[in-house]
Amino acid sequence: MQATAIGGVLEALRIGVGFLWTAAWAIIMGLTITSLVQVYVSKERMAGVLGDGDLSGLARATAFGAASSGCSFGAVAIGKGLFKKGAHAVNFLAFMFASTNLIVELGLMILLLLGWEFLLAELLGGVVLIAVMAVIVHLTLPENLFDDVRETLAERDRDAGVTEDPTCGMEGSDEYTLTTDGGETLRFCSEGCLETYRQQTASSGGWREELLSWGGWYRIANQYRKEWSMIWTDVVAGFLISGFVIVFVPQWVWNALFVQGDGLLVTAENAIMGVTIAVLSFVGSMGNVPFAVALWGGGISFAGVIAFVYADLITIPVLNVYRKYYGWKVMLYILGVFFVTMAFTGFLMELLFDALGIVPDLAGGETATEQTYFELNYTFYLNLVAFGLSGFLLFVYRRGLGAPGQYRDPVCGMRTDDSEPAATRDGETYYFCSRTCREAFEENPDEYATGRPMVTEGHDH
Structure with a gap:
């Protein structure tokens, strides 16, 4: 019995680490691209970008979110700053979803671990979800609900002496302060954001000139480090949990939770249950992709898996953050709107993909336990390149090559x-x-x- 348990743990670790090895180059390359975008693509001031609750503001909020990747908690914290600045409820919700679901590194992970069909559903469904969410909010938003909460939140932060980080909009800390030439004291959420501000004030020239200098690469390296600091716990937890779920959760559990068969009711139940499991899973951001692989291996429908992937913004820990920021009423409203839109969009994606004949066939591929993860193949060589790039950026940052000061x-x-x-x-x-x-x-x-x-x-x- 003990030998069997030890063997199961080792197999779970093999699968979890194997998933991580398979996706490592995609995560590193995705975070590098994200860092380049965030450092060198100029943006308007956040509140201005999000605008009003019209179609133009919604589109800008979605685009800005996709270029401002981060973990679920980071997205929620930045969303709070945008909300305080006057962003419409539709737009700050769209920003949060886009910044956790429409990002490069997540897309590459989905492509590698789940396949191109899931990637297409993530991207197309993400746009559909934001559109559906916007319609629901416009139809159901209680009058003055968010306006009253915005005033209360701003007053509470003023009383508590809370100031916002000028680089990301999150809450600043007394630990990371800087006094400008004009005598203004700025507070930053982290060492990385303080250093980002220094780089922005010290840099000169366009992005081409910056990329030819150590200072430009130092800015990228600092942003890359910040990106990793936000997601690494979710990534590691997600991969390891997925291995244990695949090995130790018996098939009858999935059969009990997810109705098997065909038909609209089966698809709807699977989509609703996918979101429900996401709420209870405590795994957010990119960590829910390997967990989704475990669900897919358990025979869950396409609708259930894609709805699960959408739902990283309504896990219990994230809901508790909403409660602290905005109170119970707004937290429950966000939960209701996101739950309905995520389940409905997952349901809609399966119907659409089924009509097009592109719902993937689980029976046609190897299971996680059958796969051999560590081979001398393209993954090995891509990981060598990615680790080399990551090491180079870490070297630039640690040595402070071109850093201001x-x-x-x-x-x-x-x-x-x-x-x-x-x-x-x-x-x-x-x-x-x-x-x-x-x-x-x-x-x-x-x-x-x-x-x-x-x-x-x-x-x-």
Whole structure:
């Protein structure tokens, strides 16, 4: 019995890690493309981009979201900032969906793990879902519901002294602050966003000139690191959970949850149950793609799987964030609107794909347990290239090649200049990115004062 259990765990790990190996190059390449887009594609101010609740504003919100990828929690936090700035309810909801479901890295993962049919359903269905959601919101939105909540949210944040990160719109922190030449104190949500602001103010020239300089590649590397920091836990959890679900969940469980057979009622039940499982799964963002593979392997219908993939914005942890931000009424309204639109769109996609004769045939392929994941094939070579690219970006960031600021903060390693907080020890002057780092240095100088402050050679700006 014990040997059987150990064998099952090893097989689950083999499948989970195998899925990750299969999709690794796609994730890395997708995040690199996303970083390039976010660094070099100019955007209007967020609230202006989202505009009013008309078709033009909805289209811009969708496009902006697709170019602003992030995890579910990051999308919700940014959505809150957009909402506070006055974005229409339809548009900030569309932005959140697009930023978690219409992004490059997710599309590549779906293509590799589920097939082109699911990718087409994700992209086409994503547009349909946003359109359906917009119609439902316009027809059902209670009068003044969001306006009242917006005023309450803004007042609460003012009372609590909450300020927004000027680079991403998320909540700023006292730990990451910067004082401008005009005396304004800016607060950032993270070290990465603070450094992004420094890069934006220090950079000059167009994107072509930037890509020919270390400073331009440093900006990409910093954005790449930020993207990974948002999604890595969801990715790892999703792949590992999928392996254990495939190995340990017996077939009768899937048969009990999902009605088998043909017909509209069966398709509708599978779509509704797909969204329900997503709500309860606690797996969001890109982590739900390998989980969807487990569902597909269990014999769930096309509608159920694609509806599950859509539903990463209404998992229980994300719903709790809505509650904290907006209160119970808005949380329940968002849950209701997203649940209906996600289930309906999954249902609609199966009907459309069935009419076109392109619903994939599960019986025609290998199961997850039958597949051999680690072979000397195109995946191996693409992963070598992707890991090399990731290593290069990490090297650029860690070495601070082309980073703005002449000195390196001895505490956190960020670049800074002589206008920032400073401290002197044994005749040497050290410069810091923030008061927090200076205080950490002063509390334990022997830990950080290992030599002269590092000065950037060949400073680009």
